[in-house]
Amino acid sequence: MAFSNLLSKITLFSLILIPFTAFSAEEEASGGVLEEIVVTARKREETAQSVPIPISAISEAQMEARNITDIQDVERITPNLDFEYSSVNNNNTQVFLRGIGQVNWSTTQDPKIGIYIDGVYLSRPQGGLVDLMDLERVEVLRGPQGTLFGRNTTAGLIQLISKGPSQEQEAYLKLGTGTDGHEMFGGMLNLPLSDNLAARFAVYSKKTDGYFLNGYNGNMHSNENSNSYRASLARSGDVYNARLTYDRFESDILSPLGSCRFTGPEVGATAGGFAALAFIFGTYDSMKANCRNSSPRHSYDNAPRTDSESEVDSYTLTQTFELSIGEITLISNKREIESYNGSWGWNYGNGPGISGNANLLDVLNNPSEIDVESHELRLTGSSDSFDWVIGAYIFEENAIESIDVPIFRGVLPPPATLWPVFYIPGLADIVLGTQAYGSRNQGYIVTNENDAFYAEGTYQISDQLDLTVGVRRTNDDRYFERWQTLYGGAFDPTYFCPGMPSVEVAPGVVVPLSDRCTQTVSYSETTPRAILGYQYDDDTLFYTSYSKGYSSGGFNQDTRMRPFLPEISDNIEIGFKTTLRDGKVRLNGTYFNNSYENQQLTVGRLVDGQPTADLINAQEATLSGLELELMAQLSESWSMTLAYGHLEGEYDKFTVEDNVFT
Numbered sequence: 001m002a003f004s005n006l007l008s009k010i011t012l013f014s015l016i017l018i019p020f021t022a023f024s025a026e027e028e029a030s031g032g033v034l035e036e037i038v039v040t041a042r043k044r045e046e047t048a049q050s051v052p053i054p055i056s057a058i059s060e061a062q063m064e065a066r067n068i069t070d071i072q073d074v075e076r077i078t079p080n081l082d083f084e085y086s087s088v089n090n091n092n093t094q095v096f097l098r099g100i101g102q103v104n105w106s107t108t109q110d111p112k113i114g115i116y117i118d119g120v121y122l123s124r125p126q127g128g129l130v131d132l133m134d135l136e137r138v139e140v141l142r143g144p145q146g147t148l149f150g151r152n153t154t155a156g157l158i159q160l161i162s163k164g165p166s167q168e169q170e171a172y173l174k175l176g177t178g179t180d181g182h183e184m185f186g187g188m189l190n191l192p193l194s195d196n197l198a199a200r201f202a203v204y205s206k207k208t209d210g211y212f213l214n215g216y217n218g219n220m221h222s223n224e225n226s227n228s229y230r231a232s233l234a235r236s237g238d239v240y241n242a243r244l245t246y247d248r249f250e251s252d253i254l255s256p257l258g259s260c261r262f263t264g265p266e267v268g269a270t271a272g273g274f275a276a277l278a279f280i281f282g283t284y285d286s287m288k289a290n291c292r293n294s295s296p297r298h299s300y301d302n303a304p305r306t307d308s309e310s311e312v313d314s315y316t317l318t319q320t321f322e323l324s325i326g327e328i329t330l331i332s333n334k335r336e337i338e339s340y341n342g343s344w345g346w347n348y349g350n351g352p353g354i355s356g357n358a359n360l361l362d363v364l365n366n367p368s369e370i371d372v373e374s375h376e377l378r379l380t381g382s383s384d385s386f387d388w389v390i391g392a393y394i395f396e397e398n399a400i401e402s403i404d405v406p407i408f409r410g411v412l413p414p415p416a417t418l419w420p421v422f423y424i425p426g427l428a429d430i431v432l433g434t435q436a437y438g439s440r441n442q443g444y445i446v447t448n449e450n451d452a453f454y455a456e457g458t459y460q461i462s463d464q465l466d467l468t469v470g471v472r473r474t475n476d477d478r479y480f481e482r483w484q485t486l487y488g489g490a491f492d493p494t495y496f497c498p499g500m501p502s503v504e505v506a507p508g509v510v511v512p513l514s515d516r517c518t519q520t521v522s523y524s525e526t527t528p529r530a531i532l533g534y535q536y537d538d539d540t541l542f543y544t545s546y547s548k549g550y551s552s553g554g555f556n557q558d559t560r561m562r563p564f565l566p567e568i569s570d571n572i573e574i575g576f577k578t579t580l581r582d583g584k585v586r587l588n589g590t591y592f593n594n595s596y597e598n599q600q601l602t603v604g605r606l607v608d609g610q611p612t613a614d615l616i617n618a619q620e621a622t623l624s625g626l627e628l629e630l631m632a633q634l635s636e637s638w639s640m641t642l643a644y645g646h647l648e649g650e651y652d653k654f655t656v657e658d659n660v661f662t
Helices: 025-029 060-066 071-077 273-280 284-293 427-432
Strands: 010-019 055-059 081-085 093-097 114-117 135-142 156-162 170-177 183-194 197-208 212-214 224-235 240-254 307-322 327-347 359-382 386-405 440-460 465-486 502-506 509-512 516-537 540-551 567-580 585-607 610-633 638-653
Touching: 055 060, 055 071, 060 071, 060 135, 071 081, 071 135, 071 156, 071 638
Parallel strands: 114 156
Antiparallel strands: 010 638, 055 135, 081 093, 135 156, 170 183, 183 197, 197 224, 224 240, 240 307, 307 327, 327 359, 359 386, 386 440, 440 465, 465 516, 502 509, 516 540, 540 567, 567 585, 585 610, 610 638
């Protein structure tokens, strides 16, 4: 089955006009010019306007003025960025940049847009909706950043830079309140401990009532409840500097409930699929009534748990050594994630005036534990006409995850003597779908390993012209182990997966001998980059670039454990950056064309008659677009930001060889 012309045109427009009062002394003295933000997009400090890369950067003062308090708010000042939480698990991020992103959060798959905190890559979307607490700045780099930042940045990345300890004694306290029960608390304390030692502590907490009413128990779902903590200890010196940081983020949210549109027949005896299961268990009328009483913000769910929880602990040690040839930087990080998702469930039981318990598909209990360790070593140097960086990176991620799918609260199907259709392979699939055999326990063990080497240099050809060339070599190894049992741990005679040992007990009758299967894949890719920059005058920069992006392949988590291929992107850009009216106005623009090979897409499919979400590859696709950013300091008290993004896309080749789309 072939598809083409499936991507549509998307135009994004954002305008922010705000009173801006958080000026520095230098800005006030200059009559209210725009703040010059220093970024590290090329692993060295440069002003954002001097870097030939499309960057949206925002400082602490600008975040304060715009009331940007969590990472999702960054989309307000960035063209072609869509940052939101998962509708199923509100603690998980779904980030799309230039039309590229991913909705899955499985550890067998990776996000498409990289998120970094103080140079550390956040490999999982679990707990990714971090609060912007005590930050120095936020940088959004658009376009593939595969040379210096590595895999899973095929459309760009978001980088958060926190404020480190200083030799100034300072503190602040923030309190806030708002509608819908909104409350926030924030604070910071910086303490000099000696001439070269300082500590900094920060905390941020927020809470907001939900907006989705559960008609069964009166709870408000889709609420907000998170806490963030950071403690840093820094040593400064002429040759050696070090910073040790502990970060913790915790969130507990009641995810939104699904509203139900009832499409089954009035008489349950004629129903099929899940509705037939409800009739068999005597809950069809309750399900029908509750579905009809639900609405977009009002539903019924008597499940014991529908919350989404995340706890993230991160330990980072950053060390720098000043040498005669340059600066050595070593960033080491250990990250521990515990996540629980109990938000899935089609439970429409015990509504007003309704008896019975229509637990069609009960809460999907989905706990996971993820341990991540990474190390990056790089050396940067410069001369009169040449700046360079070389580095190495290693990464390992280990995860264990389970998914419990208890149909009718884990009650097993009726005995075969009463309902033999439950136990007839093939016929049961046709009549009732793959869930006909009752509840399931599923589990996964995942190991992802990555190593890379990179180098990049910028040569000043003349006073106005410079050339940047870089390359990165990336290696990925992925291991996936899957098991499945009946609910309660009993052996599942219907479960088969690739490579599973089995025995043929009769002609055509095969019985599995294990409940586990394993798969491994390995990928390697080289991602180069070249940028030509032309500084027309002190206020205007023109540039053009080519860059290659790479996202690792992985696995789907269904019984076939089907792998998908890495995603490769080739991006060409033409852009300009200009400063006008003596520093009061900035206008930046970029045109890009991105060609994708094996673009990774999450689609709905029918597998053995059962709808499921799968990640597959579209063989060839093209995305192009335009981005404009206008920033103006209208007066010492007012500033304006305008962000415009336009996208056009097309699938040039998209062929599906098995099954069909839903």
